[in-house]
């Protein structure tokens with residue numbers, strides 16, 4: 001059996017095999033923590049649904065719906081009152097969620113965890129997966145990576161319930177960018193019968209004059225269903241770092 005496996009590995013060698021290895025190993029690592037008995041089966045299903053979305057397709061013609069099956073094929077948990085969205089604050093956000101375990105971002109769920117930082121695409125008429133020579137984010141709108149994040153972000157936002165949080169970058173002139181994934185996809189997929197409110201944490205550094213009166217935040221407020229309770233608070237980056245270094249016993253006591 002191992003000889004057969006070796007021959008198969010050589011036969012399937014080259015681009016794509018690495019991607020499969022990374023995806024499968026991240027998937028099993030993630031599920032180890034949650035420990036469902038059938039994780040190999042779940043990860044194989046994930047890989048099949050994932051590659052089904054883009055293999056054999058032109059690398060600029062992968063619609064968001066191509067990932068519908070992937071989104072529906074993996075188990076999803078509810079994170080009431082714990083959902084954390086972000087835009088242009090990725091680094092501090094993930095330091096925070098990993099350090100405190102208080103809130104949950106898309107990268108703390110199976111699909112986000114597995115695909116974070118990866119690049120992939122297919123080619124017309126090829127059964128292979130590629131990780132180089134793929135379009136960049138802005139090169140064409142319907143590229144496989146961008147469509148993936150669009151589709152899973154929509155699902156993540158639609159599943160949010162209770163009071164959700166978003167960390168925005170207070171050092172920018174426009175902390176709420178309507179063209180970002182958060183602004184163009186997540187906000188539009190909030191379900192106000194599941195969600196009760198959105199708490200904006202405007203992450204500021206000492207040198208900037210971030211305020212909740214920023215006009216882009218007024219636009220965010222206008223874009224929300226009036227049924228959602230909106231709040232905003234400026235929080236210094238140093239305070240978040242302090243919280244990561246010394247997590248409070250009760251989540252929610254960081255700011």
Ligand code: N1C
Nearest residue numbers: 085086087088089106107112137149153180181182183
């Ligand atoms: O465009 P953005 O931010 O507003 O997207 C962030 C928003 C988050 O709330 C996430 O739920 O959308 C979701 N999301 C990811 O989880 C994610 N992980 C990695 C969106 N994009 C994600 N990436 C990569 O970050 C993606 O490849 C793209 O290049 C950036 C978008 O980050 P942004 O502009 O700071």
